[in-house]
Amino acid sequence: MHELSIVTHVAKTLDEIAEENHLTRIGSVTLEIGEVSGIITDYFEDCWNYFKKRHPLLTECELKIETIPAITFCEDCRKEYPTIEYGRICPYCQSEHTYLIQGNECTIKEIEAED
Ligand SMILES: [Zn+2]
Secondary structure, three states: HHHHHHHHHHHHHHHHHHHHHOOOOOOEEEEEEOOOOOOOOHHHHHHHHHOOOOHHOOOOOOEEEEOOEEEEEOOOOEEEHHHHHOOOOOOOOOOEEEEEEEEEEEEEEEEEOOO
């Protein structure tokens, strides 16, 4: 239930923002979700749809998801490569001294208030 806990977290954040800005409805929210964040976007949308019916602030809120590609950096040859395709082993020098530089995020990028 990873997705549901994230939906709950996002909704809570939106609640706080709405309160600070005196919003009663949120028109849309844009989330950036990394390719290797472990979030299944289809399932995430299901959770969202379930949740928003029970949440007056979000009844009209449209969910937009932007996928962030996963990129790994190799410390040995200092090249970047796509994580999904090659995993932890650098395709240029076969080094294992690599780390993820992006693709693990789940952040609220943009919120539009409804007027
Ligand atoms: Zn390398």
